[in-house]
Amino acid sequence: xxxxxxxxTFDELTLGHGVSLEDLIDRDALGEMVKSFYDLFGVxxxxxxxxxxxxxxxxxxxxxxxxxxxxxxxxxxMHEVVSRVKNIALGDDGxxxxxxxxxxxxxxxxxxxxxxxxxxxxxxxxxxxNQAEPPAALLNLDSxxxxxxxxxxxxxxxxxxxxxVVKLARHLGRTLDLLLFSGHRALLTSNMHLxxxxxxxRELEDKNEKLQTxxxxxxxxxxxxxxxxxxxxxxxxxxxxxxxxxxxxxVEGLAGDLTAEQRDFVQTIRDKGEQLxxxxxxLLDLSKLExxxxxxxxxxxxxxxxxxxxxxxxxxxxxxxxxxxxxxxENGLPLIWADTERLRxxxxxxxxxxxxxxxxxxxxxxxxxxxxVEAARPEDAGGLVIMSARRTAIEFRVADTGIGIPxxxxxxVFDAFYQVDSSSTREQGGTGLGLSIVRRLVDGHDxxxxxxxxxxxxxxxxxxxxxxxxxxx
Amino acid sequence: MQLDFVNxxxxxxxxxxxxxxxxxxxxxxxxxxxxxxxxxxxLMTLETKDxxxxxxxxxPLTFRSQGSLAVRLKVFTVPGQVIHASTRRLVVxxxxxxxxxxxxxxxxxxxxxxxxxxxxxxxxxxxxxxKQMPLIIQxxxxxxxxxxxxxxxxxxxxxxxxxxxxAVATRGAGVVExxxxxxxxxxxxxxxxxxxxxxxxxxxxxxxxQVAKKxxxxxxxxxxxxxxxxxxxxxxxxxxG
Numbered sequence: 001x002x003x004x005x006x007x008x009t010f011d012e013l014t015l016g017h018g019v020s021l022e023d024l025i026d027r028d029a030l031g032e033m034v035k036s037f038y039d040l041f042g043v044x045x046x047x048x049x050x051x052x053x054x055x056x057x058x059x060x061x062x063x064x065x066x067x068x069x070x071x072x073x074x075x076x077x078m079h080e081v082v083s084r085v086k087n088i089a090l091g092d093d094g095x096x097x098x099x100x101x102x103x104x105x106x107x108x109x110x111x112x113x114x115x116x117x118x119x120x121x122x123x124x125x126x127x128x129x130n131q132a133e134p135p136a137a138l139l140n141l142d143s144x145x146x147x148x149x150x151x152x153x154x155x156x157x158x159x160x161x162x163x164x165v166v167k168l169a170r171h172l173g174r175t176l177d178l179l180l181f182s183g184h185r186a187l188l189t190s191n192m193h194l195x196x197x198x199x200x201x202r203e204l205e206d207k208n209e210k211l212q213t214x215x216x217x218x219x220x221x222x223x224x225x226x227x228x229x230x231x232x233x234x235x236x237x238x239x240x241x242x243x244x245x246x247x248x249x250x251v252e253g254l255a256g257d258l259t260a261e262q263r264d265f266v267q268t269i270r271d272k273g274e275q276l277x278x279x280x281x282x283l284l285d286l287s288k289l290e291x292x293x294x295x296x297x298x299x300x301x302x303x304x305x306x307x308x309x310x311x312x313x314x315x316x317x318x319x320x321x322x323x324x325x326x327x328x329x330e331n332g333l334p335l336i337w338a339d340t341e342r343l344r345x346x347x348x349x350x351x352x353x354x355x356x357x358x359x360x361x362x363x364x365x366x367x368x369x370x371x372x373v374e375a376a377r378p379e380d381a382g383g384l385v386i387m388s389a390r391r392t393a394i395e396f397r398v399a400d401t402g403i404g405i406p407x408x409x410x411x412x413v414f415d416a417f418y419q420v421d422s423s424s425t426r427e428q429g430g431t432g433l434g435l436s437i438v439r440r441l442v443d444g445h446d447x448x449x450x451x452x453x454x455x456x457x458x459x460x461x462x463x464x465x466x467x468x469x470x471x472x473x
Numbered sequence: 474m475q476l477d478f479v480n481x482x483x484x485x486x487x488x489x490x491x492x493x494x495x496x497x498x499x500x501x502x503x504x505x506x507x508x509x510x511x512x513x514x515x516l517m518t519l520e521t522k523d524x525x526x527x528x529x530x531x532x533p534l535t536f537r538s539q540g541s542l543a544v545r546l547k548v549f550t551v552p553g554q555v556i557h558a559s560t561r562r563l564v565v566x567x568x569x570x571x572x573x574x575x576x577x578x579x580x581x582x583x584x585x586x587x588x589x590x591x592x593x594x595x596x597x598x599x600x601x602x603x604k605q606m607p608l609i610i611q612x613x614x615x616x617x618x619x620x621x622x623x624x625x626x627x628x629x630x631x632x633x634x635x636x637x638x639x640a641v642a643t644r645g646a647g648v649v650e651x652x653x654x655x656x657x658x659x660x661x662x663x664x665x666x667x668x669x670x671x672x673x674x675x676x677x678x679x680x681x682x683q684v685a686k687k688x689x690x691x692x693x694x695x696x697x698x699x700x701x702x703x704x705x706x707x708x709x710x711x712x713x714g
Contacts, residue, residue: 011475188531189519192519203559
């Protein structure tokens with residue numbers, strides 16, 4: 001249950017306008033304390049909140065009152081006493097006293113906390129110790145009440161001096177004050193805990209919102225960049241196709257014979273045009289991959305034939321550089337679920353890269369073997385024991401004996417336009433687009449690509465592609 | 474400030490702000506010790522760990538003016554440690570006046586600055602500026618070695634707006650003077666805004682004198698206010714409109 005004070009504000013709780021007796025003290029504990037006071041001093045005791053709710057009551061049924069209640073005048077008297085005592089006005093010192101016509105007394109004292117009255121305690125009824133006999137007013141109250149019985153019951157009334165009761169009230173007040181102080185302290189502490197957590201939470205929410213806004217903006221910028229790349233690439237390709245086409249026609253002599261020198265020049269224009277076209281295609285691929293508009297046409301694909309095809313295509317380039325190229329594939333590899341054309345592009349890219357960075361007499365090895373990978377699955381997929389967490393995959397390796405890639409550069413080589421050696425005088429050409437395309441294509445196959453060392457020197461690009469399509473998540 | 478017309482009661486919230494371990498709680502303890510019984514309630518210290526304040530301390534002081542208006546002063550401290558930023562913001566909310574307790578040691582200068590910036594930021598979050606807030610600055614721990622010199626502080630104080638006090642809170646020196654300065658400034662600001670003196674037939678000077686007396690400083694108020702080493706004790710009247 002939420003305590004009533006939990007909804008109060010910090011100001012209400014500390015500036016002293018909102019704290020009530022019920023907020024500060026546990027009702028059951030108060031009841032126990034009141035009971036123990038009664039047991040010790042024998043004076044009946046009740047505690048009321050400022051609003052008049054009874055919070056603690058330690059007064060056995062008083063036999064005299066039970067008897068008075070059996071007669072008409074007795075009932076009327078009881079009724080009057082209760083209402084007078086409950087509503088009595090307290091003096092500046094916080095005390096009031098009420099003397100019944102029938103001889104019993106009550107003492108009422110304010111319960112204050114931090115200078116404010118938050119409740120009252122009612123002590124009584126009690127009769128002075130020296131009054132051994134019931135007063136005449138009681139004996140004559142109602143003819144239905146028998147005098148001997150009244151005499152007998154009078155003896156069971158709590159006896160106490162008024163001074164002693166006042167002392168008792170003061171002592172009780174001081175004890176209560178301590179309890180109220182501790183209660184207030186505990187209340188403030190728990191409220192501060194809550195409020196601090198809430199405040200920290202609000203702060204975090206604020207920050208999250210700012211981050212989300214910044215993130216959304218960046219995403220939008222990224223999308224705009226990809227769109228821009230796609231548009232520009234397309235617009236560049238159109239005139240370039242004409243340049244290449246017409247140069248080709250010139251070389252083939254469709255516009256008349258060319259001198260050897262002219263043919264050379266036009267051939268250069270054509271070659272450079274081709275090179276430019278490849279670069280633009282790369283850009284286009286990248287932007288398509290980034291904007292998610294490139295669709296992969298996945299079928300059951302044979303890994304071995306892809307690697308052989310790539311090796312064959314790259315053999316002339318390797319031979320030119322005096323680099324040996326080899327394919328090593330385990331027997332009996334299963335088919336993989338992939339876009340053959342795009343996967344070929346991945347390994348062409350990696351192999352071309354490997355040859356580029358391998359010095360003469362080096363070696364580039366393409367290999368493939370069966371392995372298994374941790375399947376990506378949603379957090380709450382459940383049934384981990386049943387749903388195998390591992391998926392069968394094929395691990396492709398493109399290993400070279402080249403210059404290697406420093407450890408701290410490995411994560412970044414997959415970023416678009418990134419070059420390990422970005423100096424303008426670098427030995428190796430390239431746009432820096434190849435590897436970023438490779439990674440995005442591999443991602444598109446639910447696979448991953450990483451870089452490790454080749455022993456004794458060189459680099460291995462490890463590409464892992466799952467055998468079956470993902471079924472979980 | 475909270476005003477209870479029915480009971481003719483005014484509650485004013487004063488907050489002791491400042492960097493960690495600058496002596497905010499010690500100031501409150503000294504005030505508590507100096508106060509006559511009856512004027513001060515129990516000093517409530519909330520959640521401490523290794524003697525460091527986690528939430529706040531609260532000292533209630535009650536005075537009754539001649540105009541029969543009861544003035545209740547609730548004096549709070551904030552936790553100084555940087556990590557309790559959200560608690561500080563909660564406690565400083567609704568403050569009528571602030572005492573900034575700075576550590577006088579030279580190597581604490583940066584912490585003072587950081588805490589002051591933090592105060593400014595927290596007030597801003599509540600839509601307030603330092604200029605609107607009655608504020609005094611106390612350079613505490615004057616008894617320690619390697620403190621910034623009196624001359625240095627006096628020179629800086631003379632250029633600044635806030636009244637500046639020197640104190641050794643562990644010995645109670647300068648504590649009541651700082652408090653009276655803060656109360657004077659806060660009352661003047663509240664009166665300028667709410668016209669309290671007139672509404673309640675309140676005699677502010679007599680009230681201050683009574684407070685000072687009950688805090689064990691029987692000197693005349695102008696003399697107590699003179700303990701200030703710089704800054705201005707006049708209050709900026711709120712701009713017309």
